[in-house]
Amino acid sequence: xxxxxxxxxxxxxxxxxxxxxxxRLGIDTQVYLGSAELAAMCALAGRIVTVAEYMEQIKLVxxxxxxxxxxxxxxxxxxxxxxxxxVEM
Numbered sequence: 001x002x003x004x005x006x007x008x009x010x011x012x013x014x015x016x017x018x019x020x021x022x023x024r025l026g027i028d029t030q031v032y033l034g035s036a037e038l039a040a041m042c043a044l045a046g047r048i049v050t051v052a053e054y055m056e057q058i059k060l061v062x063x064x065x066x067x068x069x070x071x072x073x074x075x076x077x078x079x080x081x082x083x084x085x086x087v088e089m
Contacts, residue, residue, distance in 0.1 A: 005025070006025050006026035006027075006029075007025045007026045007029055008026065009026060009027045009028050009029070010027075010028045010029065011026065011029050011030075012029070012030040012031075012032070012048065013025060013029065013030070013031050013032070014031075014032050014033075014034050014038065014039050014042045014048055015031050015032070015033055015034070015039070016033070016034065016035070016036055016039050017031075017033060018033075020032075020033050032048065037057075037058060037061055038054060041053070041054060041057050
């Protein structure tokens with residue numbers, strides 16, 4: 001949402017930000033900090049999911065962890081390694 005965005009007065013939201021304080025995203029708002037995985041689950045559900053829902057969904061994420069988190073391992077993706085080899089320093 002960026003630093004200037006706000007949500008509707010009295011709303012509740014989940015954020016992947018590293019900071020939180022009263023009214024950070026608007027007047028009378030409740031903002032909970034969570035992981036990217038939790039934020040995605042909440043976005044899909046349209047609400048903050050329960051612990052049971054999270055635990056069920058995280059099983060799917062973990063089952064595909066190699067695929068889901070692949071983007072973080074640039075040194076293991078041939079296209080990136082090939083391109084990096086062409087960069088002069």
